[in-house]
Amino acid sequence: MTDKPESLDFLWDGTEDGWVVITSDLGLGTIYNTETHMALVLEDEAEYEHAIRTMHEHGRPFLDSIP
Numbered sequence: 001m002t003d004k005p006e007s008l009d010f011l012w013d014g015t016e017d018g019w020v021v022i023t024s025d026l027g028l029g030t031i032y033n034t035e036t037h038m039a040l041v042l043e044d045e046a047e048y049e050h051a052i053r054t055m056h057e058h059g060r061p062f063l064d065s066i067p
Contacts (some may be wrong), residue, residue, distance in 0.1 A: 001020055011055055012055045018033040019033055019060060020061065021062045021063070022063055023064055029054045
């Protein structure tokens with residue numbers, strides 16, 4: 001096992017299709033894949049916030065509901 005976290009670049013760099021953020025009044029949102037219909041859960045709060053922020057910076061879609 002390694003201390004280096006798995007890269008999350010696939011969420012915003014286009015190597016995997018379908019990643020969006022489903023917005024909510026309860027928090028930053030849910031990272032969701034519209035093709036696999038699966039949510040990504042990140043247990044580390046700082047990693048989660050970084051992923052959401054970077055997805056926004058790279059223009060990934062932020063949706064009001066699950067398509």
